[in-house]
Amino acid sequence: AQALDIQINVSFGAFETEALAADAMRTARSLAAADDCRSPAILIAWEHCRIPKLRRALGCDTGRCRACWSDLDYDSVDRFRVFADGGVDVLPPTSEGFGGGETTDFLYAMCVDKQGEEPGLDC
Numbered sequence: 001a002q003a004l005d006i007q008i009n010v011s012f013g014a015f016e017t018e019a020l021a022a023d024a025m026r027t028a029r030s031l032a033a034a035d036d037c038r039s040p041a042i043l044i045a046w047e048h049c050r051i052p053k054l055r056r057a058l059g060c061d062t063g064r065c066r067a068c069w070s071d072l073d074y075d076s077v078d079r080f081r082v083f084a085d086g087g088v089d090v091l092p093p094t095s096e097g098f099g100g101g102e103t104t105d106f107l108y109a110m111c112v113d114k115q116g117e118e119p120g121l122d123c
Contacts, residue, residue: 017050021057028082048073059088074098 001008012020024042031040046054048069055065058080069076075098079091 014047014050017046017053018057020044020046021054025058025082025086025088029084029086032082033084051078060090062090064093065090 009023012023024044028040028042031042034040044054048071051069052066055078060078060080065078075095077094077096079094081089081091083089
């Protein structure tokens with residue numbers, strides 16, 4: 001990040017999924033409104049058991065977006081296109097190509113909703 005002069009925002013705690021999503025959406029709408037043909041991107045790396053909640057907060061409520069993220073998947077990438085008016089397109093998922101990632105097989109998802117943890121944790 002330093003070599004590329006990219007700012008990293010680490011201000012959100014593990015249980016601030018909705019606040020993170022709201023901030024990401026504000027930033028994405030602002031970048032989309034600038035529309036200078038740079039195709040700006042926002043990358044979010046998040047704790048995998050909280051990804052279903054993050055997906056929903058970003059505007060995806062399909063079965064795939066509600067599914068648990070496999071404990072064995074370090075390769076998949078969810079993609080969303082955000083428009084200046086607040087609209088969101090959920091794009092097909094992709095992978096980073098590391099190999100070994102379980103991009104469609106969620107049999108090994110081990111996340112569990114522990115009592116007293118984040119409300120709405122699905123896995």
